[in-house]
Amino acid sequence: MPARDNRRPAYISRSSLQTLLDRLVSAGYACLGPTAKDGAIQYQPINNLNQLPRGLRNDQEPGHYRLRQADDERLFAWNHGPQVLKPLCFAPQEVVWQERQTESGMSVKQSMPATKPTAVIGVRACDLAALKIQDQHFMRKDSTDPHYQARRDQLLLIGVDCAESAQTCFCASTGDGPALDGGFDIGLAELADGFLIWTASARGTPWIEELDQQPATDDQLAEMLQATENAAAGQSRHLPNEKKLTQLYQRLGHSRWLDLSKRCLSCGNCTSVCPTCFCYSYEHHTAITGDSAEVVRSWDSCFSATHSEMGSFQVRSGIDQRYRQWATHKLAGWQEQFGRSGCVGCGRCISWCPVGIDLTEEVQVILNEGSRDV
Amino acid sequence: MTRKPKLAVHKFSSCDGCQLALLNLGEPLLLLPELVDIVHFAEAGPLDPDAQVDVSLVEGSISTPHDVDRIKQVRENSGYLISIGACATVGGLQALANFTDRDAWMGQIYSNPEHIDALQSSSAIADHVKVDLEIPGCPVNSGQVLKALRDLLSGIVPRSESQSLCMDCKRCGVVCTLVTKGEPCMGPVTIAGCGSLCTSLGRACYSCYGPTPLVNDQPLTARFSQLGMDEAAATRRFHFITSHAPAFKSAGERLKAEEE
C-alpha cells in the first residue's frame, strides 16, 4: 500500500539524522532508539547513530526471532523487537498510590511517575496505530489515567516507513501499515542513501527546520513509495476484515478452541508483547512493619489463572476459554469498545509465542470452517 | 497485639540455602525481631526446636525416619506452618533419587552404607502433615516469605503467586531466550517469583520454582523436540529440582515412556 498521509518530504543525508539527534539531546530530550541487544531490537537511550542496528535484518517466524547482518548501511531495515511504545506509556509495573499509617489514622497519596521529554526514533506504523488505541483506552474522557497521560504527553515520535516486512507481519490486511499514516511528529523513509523526512505535527516541525535538507527528487519519491508497496506485497499472512471478525462471537463452540487448548501454554507472552493489550491488576506491597504500603499496578493477562478469579472460582479455568477470551475480545469485542479491531497486524504474538501459535491461521480456521461447530 | 507472635525456622533435609536466603534479607531481617519472637532459627543462632510457636517456616524434605517423627512434632507445635523452598514443597533435588535404586547408589558411594538411615524416597512436607502455605523456589524468594509473614501479622490469608515466569520476563523487558536463541526454556510452565534471575542473564529457565497451576507440558516438549532436544534431555528439564511436583513428574514420565 502506498503512503497515504499528505507527506511533503525533503531529502537529508544519513549523517543529518545525527544532527537531529544532537539537537534533541541538547534540548534535554531522552532519545530512545533501536539497538541490537540480547538478540533482538530493543529501544535504549542513544546519542549517536553508531548505536543503531546498521545493516541488521530481523528474521521472524512463528516462535522464532533472529537478527541477521546484511551488507548495507540501512539503519531501519528490520521491523520490530518485542516491545516499543506500550511500556513507555503503560508501565509494566508502577506504584500508583502509597498508603501510610499516621497518628490520626492513615493517609493515601497518589504516586506520579517522574517523566522527561522523550523522543522515540524509528517507530513503525503498526505501533503508532496501537498507540492510538491505547490512547483511546487510557485517556478516555471520563477517566483519563494520570500515569499514562503523564508519560504520553512527553513523547515526541519519529516514525519510519517499513521498507520490508517480516514473515509474521500482516499490517496491510488490518490497514495499519507498512507506510506511516498519522500519529507521529516526524516521518522518515529510509532510502538506499539517506532519508526522506517530513513533519507531521506542529510539535515536530521545529526540529527539522534547520536540517540540511534538499528537495526530494522524483526518483527518491518513487523509491519511497515503492518500498512500502514492496513491504505490503511481501506479506503472506492476513487477517479477515473487521465485519467478518465480528462473526467470531458466533463461533464460541468451535472445536478449534479445544484444539488450541492442546497447543497453547497459557503463558501470557502474546498479551505481553501485544501493543494494544491493556489488562492490569493491582497488588499491595506492604512493608514488613505494616505501617506503609505501595499499591503496584502490573501488566496482567487473560491467560493468567487469577484474571477471571471470583473468590475460589475461575470464570475461565480452561486454556480454550482463555484463548477464546483473548481472540474474541481482541478481534470482535474491541470493535464495539473502540470502533475498530484491537489487532494492528504487527505479528508479535506469532513471533514471540514460545510454541509459535499463529493468530491469523487460528482465526481463519475458526471463521471459515463453521461446519465444525461442536 | 498484646504479645509478639513466636516464629521458628525448622530445617529438614536440605542445603540450608533457604535459611541463608532469609539471612540475606538485609534491613527487613533486622526489623523482624521487633514484630515476632524468633525462638528457633539454627542458621541465625536461636535454638529451641521444641518450642510452641505461632508460625513455623519449614525448610527441607522428609528423607529419614527421624524426619518423619520430627515433622509431626513441628506440626503439633505450630499454629501455622509454611513450607519454604523446593525441598519442602516438592521433595527437592534429592527426590531425583526416588526414580532410582537408592540402595545400589549408596552401595557405590559409601563404603559402609549400613550406617545411613535414609528412607527410600525424599518427599514434601505436605506428604506428611497438613501445610498451611507453600512458597516455592530454590532457594525461596525471601521477599515472598516476608510478604506471607506480613499477611499473617495483619490477620490476612497469604496469597500464592500464580503467573508464569514469562509474564515476569516481559514486564522486566527480558528478551525471550527460547524465541531468539532456541534455548529450551522452562519459563512458560514455571511459576514466577525468582525475579527472572537466569533469563535476565540470557540463560534458559530450569524451573527451580516449579510448575504454574496449569501446566500444558506436551506442546512445550514438542517445541523442545523441534529445537533439537531429545526425549532424555527433555525429561531432565522436568525431572530436575522440582521433579516431584505432580505436573512435572508426569511430564517427565510421559517423555520417558516416549523414549522407550
Added chain:
Amino acid sequence: MFDPHVPHLAIIDKRVQESPTIFSLRLQYEDTDRQEAFEFAPGQFNMVSLFGVGEVAISIVNDPEDSHFFDHTIRVVGRVTKGLEKLQPGDRVGIRGPFGRGWPIDEAMGQDVLLVTGGLGCAPLVSVIRYLLRRRDHFGHIHILQGVKHADDLIWREQYEAWSKDHGVNVLLAADVASRDWPWQQGLVTELINQVNLRLERTITMLCGPEMMMLAAIAQLRELGLADHKIWLSMERNMHCGYGQCGHCQVGPHFVCKDGPVFCYSELADFFGAKGF
C-alpha cells in the same frame, strides 16, 4: 469530586453483624465536602480498600438521599473481606467510586416491579427494594421473590416481614431446606414466579444472585412472555479498577464495572450462561 484513581479515606461509623458471614458497615468520608458531594444510584458500587491488603468491589445499599453516610453490606468470601470483617467503628478504609450503571429506575416508573433474588442476601437488590418502597407511589405492584439454600441463610428476616406488610407489596420466600419456623415455601425461587400474578405488559424485572438461578428465572420469564428488554440483572465479575480499564471483568464486549453491573438481558443474551464469559 469523582476521582477514580486513588482511594479517599472513609471512617467506619457503625458496624452491624447481619449473619455469621455477613456484616454491614456505615461509612463517612473523612473529608466532609467529599461526603456531601457523594452521589450514587441504587445498584452502583464502590471499590473498598483495606489498608495494606487490597480492594474489593462492594455494592452501595443505602438510599441515595442519605447524604451524610453510605452503607455497604459485605459477605466474607476472600482475603480482603476477611480482613474488613475485623474492622470496628473508628477504623478507616479507602473508597474509590461510585462506579457503574445502577438499576433502571426511570424505566421502572409507573410499572409493576418483579424482584427476584437468590443466595445469601443479595445486596444490590436490597438497595433497589428500599429505594422503590421509599417512593412507593411512583411504582405499581412490587413483588419480592427471594430464595435461599437453607432457611437459616436468610438475613434481614424482619425486613422481609416488614416489607410484606406494605401496601401492594408481595413478598414470597423459598428455602431449599426449610426449618421448623420457616413460614414460607420449601423449594426453589423459580417456583415462586408461577405464584405471581404478573401483568406482563406493565412489569419490569430485576434479578440478582447466582447465575444459574438467574438463568433459570430468565428462561421462565421469557416463556411466560416477558420481553428481553424488561429483564434486568446485576452481574458479578472480578474487578480491579472499577472504571473499565483493567480488563478483568469483561463479558463479551461489556465491561461489567463500567457498562454494568446492572445490564438489560437483551445486552447480555449472547454471553449470559456461556461457559467462560
